[in-house]
Amino acid sequence: MTALAILLAGYSVFSAAAVALTHLGGDQYRGLPQSRAMGLLLLLALSGLQLAHFADLYLGQAWTGSLAYRIALFVVAPSFYLFSRAVLHPLAAPVQGARLAVHGIPLLVAPWLAPPLALPAAFLLGAGYLLWLGRSLLALRQARARFHAEMALLGTACAIALGVSVLGLAPTLLPAQVFVSLYACAIGLALLLVQISLGLRPQLAVEVREAVQTGYAQTTLGKVDCDAALARLQGLMARDRAFTDPDLSLAGLAAQLDLSPHQLSELLNARLGKSLSRYLREWRIGAATTLLCEEPSASVLSVGLNVGFTSQSTFYEAFREIEGMTPGQYRTLHSPPAGRAKAPQASIGIPE
Template sequence: MSMDLALQLMVGFSVGMAMLLAAVFAGYRQLALPWQSRLGGFVMLAGLALTQIAHLRFAADPAEAFPTRTYVAIVFLQSVGLYWLLLGMLRPEGDWRRIEWALPFAALALALWVPLTWAIPVALVMGTMVALHLCMLVYRLRAMRRWFALELKVLALFAAMAIAVAIGGFLAPGVLGWYGYVWTYSAAIALGFLIVGWLLLSVPDLVPKTREAVDVAYAQSTLTRVDRDAMAARLRQLFEQEQIHRTESLSLAAVADMLGLSTHQLSELVNTAYGVGFSRFVRQYRVETAKQMLIDEPRASVLSVGMAAGFNSQSSFYVAFKEQVGEVPGEYRQRRLKAARASG
């Protein structure tokens, strides 16, 4: 495969993924993000797509001056977009600081002021600093979820990729060449989209679980005047006897209302009493219900069992079941029914 064809494939893949993720930001109902983060996500995705298109145009005509002011401004703004997107996930709602509001204007001013010779390295160094700061915010939440190391490793990988591309930007004028820089940065963007797609498939409820961990990690104790044991017992009753987890639209706010607690109080109660976040707590009950239904109703389809247990899609059911049980629902049913026949 030629270098130019590989570049075309990476650009096409990146633009397609950018459009797909933009549609997710626009319509996914479980993506509980503040408007600043949604705006940042759109800016980042548009910036990455436009950057890749610029790379393709430059590769088609290497004699064209590169980089341009427009290209530099886009690279600066996509880093700000990434920062805004993940700040909305990794910090409490409403915790937005003045300096963060000023970042887009500062990035644009810097993009217009810095000499073009240094513009790309400076922009990519800024992107590296953004990734490293986000790693620090993720690390603060490490104790909240047992699988948290996955997200930290992904952000650390993004930071390493940003550092590598920044070095490429420094070497581009005299050593690597602008074409080498274009190919390196295009490959990094395509790899980034591939990793994000894999992460969303592996952890489909990543955003709500992260928001939940943030609420607990940053909150002061809100249960000083609450009978924790009584509330924990009532919570178990709601799930074990009334089986409220089988309601697909069940939310933290809805359960908090049933208990007469605030959402922060319920998050803290679940985390301190059971050592998990609310989303995982609900999923555990749904999986246990599904396990029983798979055996008690052998003629029911696996999908219908998942829906009856409270899951809203086949993918979320399979991921949660495999994570908790160690095998997919169909395999679990076959193994248990075969063991029952053998013992009977």
């Protein structure tokens, strides 16, 4: 187990850096500075814990008894709560002022706790936050049906964390090295499951937030001609190529359709079974596949920018998600042989 713990501790540091650069560094948290900041703080704390575990298990250095380790323990739960709150409760006001300060109280207490008390206290705090998370996930009945695989993976990660939290309440039941190994394995496995979830659905946070927001609101489509609205939406995409605007937002597109943002979000979720972000990605990737074959001299980056993506990384991420390969691989597989004229393609319709 010690060898596995050392391996997962090292993996966790690189995994946390990858999630910070790709997931938190993208466009998903635009307008959510608190979530982005708390997500980065969470990954930093988890990396710090895993470095301490690595030093303890592999180098024989007692970093797990340091003040920095105790502080990192008390950072994890509040930062995770503040990070995930905007996703699971998008209609709630941001945590500010005195309410935000309350979540910082454990950090002030941590330096004054003796190591034997710090570990159970930190895990008791974590168990409380995990119960909040479990309650929030159980409330997402409508959204869970659309994110079954991802919710199962994240739920498994939470179950692992809760199990370690229970062990952390009585660390003397296990030898110190065994507990450190279990904790290192738990963090590593949780990060692995998170990366798998993001690999299955890179825009998971955005799609869950939009689905939850629609689910919490009462139906807003009672007086809306849904078929006519969908036809107007089809026209904006196919005729006006509205999806090529990288700054296109739910509110902006809704205004063009004479709908409210809630109405457009509910229309997409109820009638097409997808969020706006997924809908736009499908249109953009559909247009990109055409350009990749029709303009073989155009760079992959220029194709991505022309269809509405803001960077090469987000283009590649979306392309892999929808087509299962990179843009370059798609171009190689689907471009006609040299000298043979390419048959004209039909115009793009509403993505399936």
